[in-house]
Amino acid sequence: MRTRFGPQGADYAEKFARIVGAEGVLSGPAAERAYDCDAYSVDRSAPALVLLPRSTNEVCEIVAACLESNIPYTARGAGTGLSGGALPALGGLVISTKKLTQILEIDLANRAMRAQCGVTNKKLSDAVRQDGLHFAPDPSSQTVSTLGGNIGENAGGPHTLKYGVTAPHVLGVTMVTPEAEVLELGGKVAGLAGSELIGLIVGSEGTLGIVTEAWVRLTVVPTHVETALIAFPSVRQATETVSEIIAGGIIPCALELIDHGILGALRAAFNLQYPEGTQAMLLVECDNGGQGVAGTTADEVRSDIRRISELCERNGAIHVRVAKDEAERAKLWEARKKGVGAMGRLAPSVVTHDGVIPRSRLPEMLDFVYAVAAEHNVGVANIFHAGDGNLHPCFYFDDRDPQQVERVVEAGEAVIRKCIELGGSVSGEHGIGVEKLDLMALMFTEDDLALQQRAKTVFNRGELCNPCKVLPNQKSCVEHRKRWRGVAW
Amino acid sequence: MILGGGPCDILGSGTKGGLRHAGAGEIPMTDYAGILNFSPADQLLTVRAGTRLADLLPEIEAQGQTLPLARFGEGFEYLGGLPGTVGGTISAGLPHFLEARFGHWTDWLLGARILTGDGLDAKSGSQAVKSVAGFDIYKMLVGSRGTLGLILEVHLRTYPLEAFRPPTPKAVAHTGPFGVQRVAAEDFDALRDGYGDRLLAAEEESKTVWFTGEPLAAPSGWVQHDGVRRGGSSSLVEKYRARARETFNSGAVLNRAECERTR
Numbered sequence: 001m002r003t004r005f006g007p008q009g010a011d012y013a014e015k016f017a018r019i020v021g022a023e024g025v026l027s028g029p030a031a032e033r034a035y036d037c038d039a040y041s042v043d044r045s046a047p048a049l050v051l052l053p054r055s056t057n058e059v060c061e062i063v064a065a066c067l068e069s070n071i072p073y074t075a076r077g078a079g080t081g082l083s084g085g086a087l088p089a090l091g092g093l094v095i096s097t098k099k100l101t102q103i104l105e106i107d108l109a110n111r112a113m114r115a116q117c118g119v120t121n122k123k124l125s126d127a128v129r130q131d132g133l134h135f136a137p138d139p140s141s142q143t144v145s146t147l148g149g150n151i152g153e154n155a156g157g158p159h160t161l162k163y164g165v166t167a168p169h170v171l172g173v174t175m176v177t178p179e180a181e182v183l184e185l186g187g188k189v190a191g192l193a194g195s196e197l198i199g200l201i202v203g204s205e206g207t208l209g210i211v212t213e214a215w216v217r218l219t220v221v222p223t224h225v226e227t228a229l230i231a232f233p234s235v236r237q238a239t240e241t242v243s244e245i246i247a248g249g250i251i252p253c254a255l256e257l258i259d260h261g262i263l264g265a266l267r268a269a270f271n272l273q274y275p276e277g278t279q280a281m282l283l284v285e286c287d288n289g290g291q292g293v294a295g296t297t298a299d300e301v302r303s304d305i306r307r308i309s310e311l312c313e314r315n316g317a318i319h320v321r322v323a324k325d326e327a328e329r330a331k332l333w334e335a336r337k338k339g340v341g342a343m344g345r346l347a348p349s350v351v352t353h354d355g356v357i358p359r360s361r362l363p364e365m366l367d368f369v370y371a372v373a374a375e376h377n378v379g380v381a382n383i384f385h386a387g388d389g390n391l392h393p394c395f396y397f398d399d400r401d402p403q404q405v406e407r408v409v410e411a412g413e414a415v416i417r418k419c420i421e422l423g424g425s426v427s428g429e430h431g432i433g434v435e436k437l438d439l440m441a442l443m444f445t446e447d448d449l450a451l452q453q454r455a456k457t458v459f460n461r462g463e464l465c466n467p468c469k470v471l472p473n474q475k476s477c478v479e480h481r482k483r484w485r486g487v488a489w
Numbered sequence: 490m491i492l493g494g495g496p497c498d499i500l501g502s503g504t505k506g507g508l509r510h511a512g513a514g515e516i517p518m519t520d521y522a523g524i525l526n527f528s529p530a531d532q533l534l535t536v537r538a539g540t541r542l543a544d545l546l547p548e549i550e551a552q553g554q555t556l557p558l559a560r561f562g563e564g565f566e567y568l569g570g571l572p573g574t575v576g577g578t579i580s581a582g583l584p585h586f587l588e589a590r591f592g593h594w595t596d597w598l599l600g601a602r603i604l605t606g607d608g609l610d611a612k613s614g615s616q617a618v619k620s621v622a623g624f625d626i627y628k629m630l631v632g633s634r635g636t637l638g639l640i641l642e643v644h645l646r647t648y649p650l651e652a653f654r655p656p657t658p659k660a661v662a663h664t665g666p667f668g669v670q671r672v673a674a675e676d677f678d679a680l681r682d683g684y685g686d687r688l689l690a691a692e693e694e695s696k697t698v699w700f701t702g703e704p705l706a707a708p709s710g711w712v713q714h715d716g717v718r719r720g721g722s723s724s725l726v727e728k729y730r731a732r733a734r735e736t737f738n739s740g741a742v743l744n745r746a747e748c749e750r751t752r
Contacts (some may be wrong), residue, residue, distance in 0.1 A: 109674040154621050165619055167628070168596050183725050189673055189697070189710040191584065191632075192721025197729055199595060199628025203621050221669040242564075247530045249553070249651030358531040388619050389531075425620035432622060443615065443622060451611035458733050465695040469622060 010115040012069065016051055016093075019061045020284040024099070026050035035094045038086040039081040040435055040452050042351075042405075047074075047088035054099045056174055056182055056212040062095055063210070063465075064180035072464045075210045077118065080353065081386075083433025085152060085205045089467050097148050100212060103127050111218040112171055117148025117211055121155070124216065133218040135162040138431070140337065151211050153205030158336065158427040161387040162221065162253040162289065164318075164427075169204040172215035175201060178196025178208070178465040188215050200455060205431050206466040210461040221252070222289035224298040228303035229332040230312045231278040231319040235259055235370075238280035239362040241315045242386040245284070246359060248311065252303050254285040254386060256336050261394070265342035266335060274335075275319045282386070283336050284308050288414030339383040340394065346379060347396035353412045355419035356428035359389035369393045377413040378404065390428035391419070417442060437472045449473075491533035495743040499635040501577030502541060504664060506716055507634065510746040516639060518576055525642060529554050532647045533599075533616050538576025538640040544573060557591030558736030559655065576640040582632025582668055583713070586657050597646050599665075600626035605639035606738035616644050629733060634716060635744035636751060637737040668714025671697045672707045680707050717750055727752075737752045 017025045026035075032046035038251065048071070066073050070090035079086050081301055088094050097118035100211040105114040106129055115124060121142040125134035138157040140343045145155065151173065155166045163169075174187030186195035201208055232238040238257055245255065258281045266272040274281065286304040290392040297333040309320045357365050366382065373380035374397065384392040395411055397404040416426055416439055424437045426432070440449065452471055469479035497514040518539035529552045534546060542558070549555060557718025573581070579594050593744075603626075614624035629637055667689055672680050677696040681688060689699040696710070704712040720750040733741070734741065734748055737749030740746040 119572050153623075156677075157620050160619060164592075164596060169624070177729075181725055183729065184723065185726060187721055191718075191719070194631050194722050194726035194730060195617045196582075196632055197726075199625050199631075200733075203625055205621075208624075243530055246532070246649075251651040251652055253651065256660065285666065310551035329604065347511055358528065358533060358616065385619075390619050392490060402587070414682060423616050424620050426616045427621045428617065428619045429621060436622075440623065444563045445611070447611040448613065449623075451605070451609060451613060452623045453627060454609075454736050455626045456697075458736050460731065470585055 012071070013049060013067060016049060016062065019065065020053050020058055021145070021324060022050050022052065025418060026052070031091040032174045035076065035079070035088065035096075038076070038081040038084060040082050040084040040087070040433060043084055043087055043434055045088045045090070046363060047094040048091050050094045050096055052096050052099045053459075054368050056176065058304075059095060059176045059179055059212050060182050062093075063176050063178070063274045065411055066093065066464055067180055067462075068235050070464070071468050074466045075148065075152070075206045077146030077152075078120070078144045078392065080140070080145045081149060081153060081433065082354065082430040083205075083427070083435040085431055085466070085469060087469075090160045091466075093209060097146060097212075102149075103212065107188055108133070108218075110188045112215050113218055114149055114172075114188070114213060114215050116213050117146060117151070120144050121145050121147065121150055128218055128354055129221065132221050135216055136169055137166045137221040139338070145389050147214055147216070148211050151202050151214060152204065152206045153429070153431045156385065156388070156390065157485065157486060158254040158256055158285075158385055161255055161385065162251050162287075167199065168220070169203055169217040170198055170214055171195075171217055173198055173201060173211045174213035175209040178460045179461055183209070186215060186312065190217070197458075201456065203431070205470050207456065207469050209465060222287035224301045225253075225285060225287040225329065226301050226307055227283070227285045227323040227329045227332050228305055229321045229335065230282045230284065231275045231283070232280045232312075232317055234316075235366050237316045238282055239366050239386065241312055241317075242362055243360045244315070245308055246313055246387065248307070250286070250308060252284050252304070252308065253287045254283065255279070255385070255387030256283040257382065257384055257386035258283065258335055258339055259382040261346070261379070262339040262342065262383045263335075265381065266338060268345040269342040270334075270338060272338075277318060281335065282312065283332060299477065327419040336383065342392055343381060343396055346381070347398055349399040349410055350394050350396045351412065353391070353393045353415055354428050354430040355416050355424060355426065356388065356390045357419050357422045357424035359387065361422045361424075362386060365418065365422060370413050371416055372414045376407040376414075378408050378411055382413075384426075388428065389424065391415070413439070432470045434469060437470075440470075440472050444456040496742055499576075499580075499639055499744055501539070501574040501580075502720040504573040505577055505581040505583075505634075507577075507744070508716060508746040508750060510744070513745060518574060521641070522574075524548065525675045527552070527554075529647070532618075532646050535642060536575055536645065537642050538574060538579075540575050542573060542575060542578060543728040544649050549647060550650055551554070553650050554599065555633065555653050556557065556597060557648045557653050557655070559586035562582065570631075571679070575643060579631055579640060580634050580641065582634075584692075584695065584697050586690060586692055588697070588712045589692065591648070591653075591655070593627050597645060597648075598627055599646055601630055601640055602642040603627075603640055603737075605638045606740060606742035610641070610677070614644060618646055632718065633745045634751075636741075636748045637736050639743055659725070665701070665749060666714075667711060668702075668704050669697065670700065670704055670707065670714075671695065672710035676707050676709050680705060715750075716747065
């Protein structure tokens with residue numbers, strides 16, 4: 001087996017095969033290529049080996065072996081991350097969670113479920129749908145992204161507007177620490193002693209340890225949902241309406257914006273029809289679900305969507321379409337769900353950026369995004385969680401032309417700088433990974449970053465557990481970064 | 490804000506039974522109050538930690554926003570008698586009566602600026618309602634009772650007053666010490682009944698009870714009645730909790746007595 005550990009390489013592969021079984025060790029060019037990046041494909045780095053443990057104990061043994069032999073490691077779920085969080089370290093392993101796919105316990109009375117980290121987000125919900133429950137966070141990647149990945153990135157999705165991101169839905173975790181211990185925090189009862197540390201772990205992008213199992217909160221599936229797709233003659237009218245909807249005291253469960261760029265791509269790709277003169281659409285959804293408004297009735301939901309429709313019309317909406325039934329609701333959501341995929345019609349490559357701003361600043365922010373794209377001579381289309389102020393400008397380009405690549409990177413950075421200027425964050429959902437290391441200093445002072453570095457040492461005092469991610473200027477990262485930046489193996 | 494070098498106790502409005510350390514200096518926070526930024530349209534509030542909730546809530550409610558905390562009786566009695574400060578209430582991190590429906594401080598906190606035990610003044614989080622940028626250090630502050638740093642300012646997500654329709658509050662005529670306990674669903678009825686007339690309040694949805702006197706043993710969950718939360722821990726959990734204290738409050742400069750009783 002060819003490996004990257006040098007003369008002792010063969011020993012390492014055998015050492016790990018004794019832990020995970022021979023079939024749990026992948027190496028060679030095909031494996032290296034498959035695992036050399038996640039969905040952030042700008043940077044690549046071939047792993048030394050890929051391991052597929054079958055249990056928490058095997059993960060723990062792997063980490064112990066890594067400690068013994070000074071081998072860095074990076075956990076990987078489905079590899080759908082968009083910031084390079086699963087990019088292997090220099091000479092490092094990938095610890096894949098592909099075999100940790102069991103649902104361990106479903107406790108309906110306590111509305112909690114315990115699952116291994118490799119279970120997909122959607123599978124968690126499917127397991128309890130017949131009981132009228134689901135796992136509320138619904139990132140767009142939910143059919144493939146894993147619980148572990150969702151925890152690592154504090155995943156969002158369209159319904160976080162009402163139901164929150166992943167963090168409020170994690171009751172407990174089992175984590176293999178960088179010191180090769182199996183740490184259990186929290187449990188099915190919310191607020192157990194030690195559960196305050198879970199807040200540090202969710203969103204830590206795999207840099208504080210490897211979460212192998214979690215207790216998650218199950219939420220009642222709303223019994224009444226109203227969805228509307230509203231067409232506007234200008235992006236500004238749509239963005240101004242977003243703020244007004246929320247300011248009006250209504251809490252929709254989703255509020256998404258799709259602009260003309262995406263609509264054009266959808267028409268080309270799927271023949272999706274929409275009213276003449278539409279420059280932007282709002283997809284709004286209201287429901288009678290759990291947290292928030294107690295005891296909302298179906299009538300109140302209908303009234304909410306009616307109030308929203310009327311508000312949109314007052315703001316110049318061309319057309320309002322309210323779904324009559326479940327089938328029509330699915331049809332309305334197609335525009336949102338197929339949007340990014342349809343971008344393939346516009347150019348060979350798309351980079352989906354991620355930033356967040358206070359929603360009242362959306363109108364000026366979108367103006368800025370279009371201006372930046374024009375200035376840099378790249379195409380842009382916008383499809384995003386307007387209700388949260390979480391932007392996803394999609395710059396499209398041809399990555400065979402290095403000048404275009406450079407302009408896209410610059411345009412993306414300009415957008416993020418603007419987000420911070422407007423009081424937002426450098427990342428709403430996708431995380432820092434490697435992609436935004438250099439941008440952390442825009443949002444945080446040196447003292448803030450010192451505090452971050454301290455926080456890391458609560459769990460991670462070494463340099464082996466997913467090194468050189470999230471925090472800039474960590475020592476020994478120079479070699480990693482030289483290897484990553486555009487150097488393909 | 491300067492820390493003197495020796496142990497210091499953080500003083501809010503004294504409503505959460507904070508334990509004092511003999512001879513410790515004092516950091517009185519109630520003058521460090523006021524709203525720094527409030528955007529009702531964005532439902533974003535930045536406020537100094539010493540601000541009393543009884544002052545804060547009317548001010549933001551006048552502009553159509555609120556924090557969906559449970560209230561009781563007339564004025565504002567947060568199940569313990571007198572209203573507390575923002576920083577103190579977050580640091581105590583006790584469940585409130587509407588948690589199952591409206592969430593808790595960890596759901597409303599978006600960021601915080603703190604002072605560590607060795608004087609590092611720094612922030613984590615931001616004003617963004619969704620953010621994955623570094624570690625969410627501010628989340629650990631909930632329930633920390635000053636053992637992980639002094640809270641200076643917090644960014645909070647507010648709630649539209651119009652949409653806040655809690656059930657009619659029960660009058661709770663109690664101003665002395667009390668305990669809180671939460672258990673698994675299967676153990677809730679027995680626990681609630683077991684407290685008899687020592688029961689102050691019970692919330693079915695979150696399986697939480699508030700009581701006076703000594704706690705009852707339960708097969709699941711946790712109990713907090715003397716400032717310490719017990720239940721769910723292990724020696725490994727305690728190792729990392731101690732690490733967190735050592736990281737943000739090295740030498741237990743802040744709230745030493747609270748640090749010691751947590752160990």
